[in-house]
Amino acid sequence: MTALGKTTTEGYRSGFACFIGRPNVGKSTLMNALVGTKVAITSSRPQTTRRAIRGIVHRPDAQLIVVDTPGLHKPRTLLGERLDSLVRSTLTEVDVIGFCVPADQTVGPGDRFIARELANVGRTPVVAIVTKTDLVPPERVAEQLTAVSTLGEFADIVPCSARDGFQVGLVGDLLIRHLPEGMPLYPEGDLTDEPEQLLVAELIREAALEGVRDELPHSIAVVVDDMAPREDREDLIDVYAHLFVERPSQKAIVIGTKGARLRDVGTRARKQIEALLGTKVFLDLRIKVAKDWQRDPKQLRRLGFYD
Known part of the structure; x- marks a missing residue:
């Protein structure tokens, strides 16, 4: 028996993998597909991910902890510098790295920059993953695989689509192959430690x-300022949160005409939160202006972005 009460079979593997790539190449969507549920937010907007989110994949023969990192890019703000530092520190702490390159975009300077960075991470194996194969024809996928193969020496190269599930399981297999043998690191059923x-x-x-x-x-x-069950309602959780922007003009954009857009944001967010928590939610969402918070060390700390 392990410390977590799980009997491991001979050859059981456990460890950490991280996904790295340019912004908006499908890292968060792929992690969610591997875990089997939503643990990281996704958006068509670049640089959506701002933290190293961990998703836990449970298999009979392995436990894979996937760390989804922000997209690596040239930072323009103090926040960008801290996110860049977060990515680099994560690379030194994992057992295997998944380098994501989208099938629907030509390999460019950003991909080559990351490939050069990965060449300097020592002996950590790198699996190159061509994502978003559902967006292009098979011949384009083949061309991209060839282009990616010229970026460096990789332990494996694999195409996949997190949207339709194409070879997502194979991506997991290839990452797990590079994990050390060991006991589970998280209890069965945990899907994230966030x-x-x-x-x-x-x-x-x-x-x-x-x-x-x-x-x-x-x-x-x-x-989120406060989140707790309502005293007189066991089936309702009250959530009080602030949404911060940098300028009054941005506040007006988020609020929308007569508050229509903010109401829509609240409605969509509440549905997602209820799905996460498994109960009804009352969401109180307010907006504040925190001038140039991305460049202000004090405000970054207040918003949870530490050195």
């Missing part, structure tokens, strides 16, 4: 990202 309040904040941010202007997504942050 606190519920953080997951709720991320779901609110995901709802707020939909349909906003290109310059706004990076300026949105969400903090």
